[in-house]
Amino acid sequence: MSKQSAQLDVITTVGGGCCAPLITAPLAPDDAIDLAKAFKALGDPVRLRLLSLITSAGGESCVCDLTEAFDLTGPTISHHLKVLREAGLVDCQRRGTWVYYWPIQEKLAQLSGLIATPGLK
Amino acid sequence: MSKQSAQLDVITTVGGGCCAPLITAPLAPDDAIDLAKAFKALGDPVRLRLLSLITSAGGESCVCDLTEAFDLTGPTISHHLKVLREAGLVDCQRRGTWVYYWPIQEKLAQLSGLIATPGLK
Numbered sequence: 461m462s463k464q465s466a467q468l469d470v471i472t473t474v475g476g477g478c479c480a481p482l483i484t485a486p487l488a489p490d491d492a493i494d495l496a497k498a499f500k501a502l503g504d505p506v507r508l509r510l511l512s513l514i515t516s517a518g519g520e521s522c523v524c525d526l527t528e529a530f531d532l533t534g535p536t537i538s539h540h541l542k543v544l545r546e547a548g549l550v551d552c553q554r555r556g557t558w559v560y561y562w563p564i565q566e567k568l569a570q571l572s573g574l575i576a577t578p579g580l581k
Numbered sequence: 582m583s584k585q586s587a588q589l590d591v592i593t594t595v596g597g598g599c600c601a602p603l604i605t606a607p608l609a610p611d612d613a614i615d616l617a618k619a620f621k622a623l624g625d626p627v628r629l630r631l632l633s634l635i636t637s638a639g640g641e642s643c644v645c646d647l648t649e650a651f652d653l654t655g656p657t658i659s660h661h662l663k664v665l666r667e668a669g670l671v672d673c674q675r676r677g678t679w680v681y682y683w684p685i686q687e688k689l690a691q692l693s694g695l696i697a698t699p700g701l702k
């Protein structure tokens with residue numbers, strides 16, 4: 461196995477998803493529909509920052525802390541969090557007054573592996 | 582340096598971009614605007630398939646071959662290719678009758694590194 465093949469194999473395994481990296485094979489139309497939904501969810505600055513806050517927290521993030529980081533209303537933040545959740549990028553649980561969010565690392569790994577260019581040094 | 586720190590360092594270096602992986606630090610608002618534009622370009626099934634065709638070709642792709650893979654008009658394909666180009670994901674050159682496209686691997690590596698979860702096994 462070549463070095464590049466070995467790297468691609470690692471990425472595919474880590475991703476755990478449906479698809480080989482784009483660099484190795486064209487994407488099937490049905491797979492493209494699901495994956496595009498996830499990338500579309502990332503295609504907004506507020507959602508990308510929300511995901512970065514949730515992911516970099518290293519555990520869970522309270523929606524109360526997430527809302528404080530933006531000059532936006534609670535309902536707007538809730539809408540963006542719903543889009544991230546429906547795209548499979550985060551999940552959440554209500555506990556008492558607040559909702560807590562955490563990243564779905566398998567989904568992030570799948571998307572990262574899909575567009576990875578392991579030959580690039 | 583821990584194993585995870587070393588992995589993150591590699592990803593940041595390979596990405597060659599503006600930003601540390603989301604898993605390490607929250608994203609700055611200005612960086613989020615640029616990056617969201619690129620993810621938004623990926624957030625469409627046709628564009629994702631176009632990018633996969635261009636990237637998996639291993640060199641250049643003629644727009645004539647790309648158009649043949651879809652049941653869409655030439656102008657529609659050209660529009661999607663323009664969005665990918667304006668997002669910095671591909672570049673192109675006209676030679677004679679046809680335009681040829683290739684991926685910007687540094688940009689793909691930047692986006693991949695941003696959402697990578699190197700701790701995931």
